[in-house]
Amino acid sequence: MAVKAFSSEWAEQFKDEVNASSVYKSAARGWKWTVGLVVEAEPDKKFPESRGVVMDLFDGTARGITVGSAADAQKCDFVITAPYTRWKQVATKELDATKGMLQGKLKLKGDLPTIVRYTKASQEMTECTTRVPVEWPDEN
Amino acid sequence: MKYADPEPSAFASMLGGLIDANIETSRAKHKDFDELDASVGIWVTDIDEGVTLEFQRGTLVVHNGLTPKRDITIRAEADTVMSLSNLKIGMFGMPVYYDEVGRGVALKLVRGRLRIDGMLGNIATVNTVTRIFSVR
Numbered sequence: 308m309a310v311k312a313f314s315s316e317w318a319e320q321f322k323d324e325v326n327a328s329s330v331y332k333s334a335a336r337g338w339k340w341t342v343g344l345v346v347e348a349e350p351d352k353k354f355p356e357s358r359g360v361v362m363d364l365f366d367g368t369a370r371g372i373t374v375g376s377a378a379d380a381q382k383c384d385f386v387i388t389a390p391y392t393r394w395k396q397v398a399t400k401e402l403d404a405t406k407g408m409l410q411g412k413l414k415l416k417g418d419l420p421t422i423v424r425y426t427k428a429s430q431e432m433t434e435c436t437t438r439v440p441v442e443w444p445d446e447n
Numbered sequence: 448m449k450y451a452d453p454e455p456s457a458f459a460s461m462l463g464g465l466i467d468a469n470i471e472t473s474r475a476k477h478k479d480f481d482e483l484d485a486s487v488g489i490w491v492t493d494i495d496e497g498v499t500l501e502f503q504r505g506t507l508v509v510h511n512g513l514t515p516k517r518d519i520t521i522r523a524e525a526d527t528v529m530s531l532s533n534l535k536i537g538m539f540g541m542p543v544y545y546d547e548v549g550r551g552v553a554l555k556l557v558r559g560r561l562r563i564d565g566m567l568g569n570i571a572t573v574n575t576v577t578r579i580f581s582v583r
Contacts, residue, residue, distance in 0.1 A: 406494050406525045411457025419465040420472070420582040426529045 309440040312395070313346055313358050313374055317439060322372040324435040325364075331435065332367040335428035339365055340421070343380030345388040353444035354391040385417030395443055397433060404433045451501075451510040458491065459498045463509040465532065466500070466579060475540070476579050481505045483579070485572045488513045488520035491528055502576075519573060520564040527552070527561050535583045542577045 310316040325331055344360040359380025363371040380386060389397075393412055396402035405426065407413040415422065422429065448467050450459060470477045483502040490497035490513060499517060501508040513520065521531070530552050535543040544553045555561035566573050 403525065405529060406491075409458045409461060409491060409525055409528075410494050410496065411460075414457075415461075418468065419461065420468050423465060423529060423532045424582045426526075426533065430526075 309442045312354075312398075312441045312443050313360065315374055317441065318360065318372045318374045320439045321436060322369045324438045325369040325372070325432060328431055328435055331428060331431040334431055335364065335367040335425060337366060338425055338428060340384035340417075343383030343386045344394070345377045345380045345386060346394050347377070347388065347390040349391040352391055353447070385415070385422060388414045388416075391445075395445075398436045398439075398441060400437055404429065448507045448509065451508050454511075455509060456496060456498070456511045458494075458496050459509045459511050462489070462498055462500070463507070465582070466507060469579060469582065479540075479575050479579050480507070483572070483575050485518045485569070485576070486514070486516060487572075487576050488517040489528065490520065490522045491525050492522055493524045500576075518565055519569050519576065520562075522562040522564070523555065523560065527555050530555075531561075531577065532580050532582050534577060534581050536578050536581055540578055541574060542581070 310320055342362040342364060344362070346354070346358045346360065348354055348357045357377040359375050359377040361373050361375060361379050361383060362369060389407070389412060393402065393407065397404050397407065397413070402412065404413060408415050448463055450463065452459070455463065470480045480502070481504060484504050485502050487500045487502065488497060489500070497513050499510040499512065499514040501510065523531070530548055533548045534552060535546060535549065537543040543549045552561065556563070563573060
């Protein structure tokens with residue numbers, strides 16, 4: 308059953324997908340930093356308020372993925388910021404996250420060598436996002 | 448490090464930032480950087496964007512796009528460019544092509560999905576750039 312985009316239910320399912328992924332577990336070995344995703348508001352897309360996804364990731368496991376304020380996400384070690392539409396494009400495989408970052412469509416803050424070292428882990432995380440069935444507010 | 452354009456592209460900023468961080472944390476990479484004099488283009492084929500890195504023995508000027516008169520031009524898809532950054536550096540400062548990442552890069556080179564124009568006359572430069580670029 309589909310869950311509302313960037314809701315607590317979505318976060319829970321996303322976390323389950325990440326922890327079920329052997330590819331992620333292997334690729335993210337050694338990772339010990341928090342990652343924040345800032346989903347910027349787009350009121351005309353029925354996403355009126357920015358939200359933050361805080362991911363507590365450690366050594367191949369998602370210890371916690373929660374949805375809260377953008378400010379919470381901005382306190383993470385790594386922060387990726389984009390408008391709602393871009394995140395939807397990533398989650399529906401319309402936009403590859405790596406290409407998105409190189410093009411500036413997703414804005415990345417954090418230690419670049421570390422994020423590059425874990426490219427495979429971040430690619431698998433994106434794959435995990437696409438496995439969660441989602442209800443998008445602008446499609447209702 | 449300097450950016451040639453008043454508004455560096457996202458790709459230019461990322462690459463410049465990556466190289467900056469790499470040479471800060473590695474004496475060997477810093478030495479390579481101080482000795483390198485070459486103009487290196489990187490064109491990401493699946494996003495139609497590129498940069499030119501002008502290494503000038505201890506300084507780097509990052510240009511948006513490909514500028515004329517480059518010594519080497521690397522042309523590849525985005526994930527291959529990221530793989531280049533993940534190449535391990537082994538003995539004698541040579542990239543490692545026998546692990547998973549290295550084999551992937553080597554295969555792409557053989558299949559033409561990674562092109563390095565100007566490589567044949569500039570192997571040493573290619574290796575030096577690879578070392579500076581690598582996050583390993």
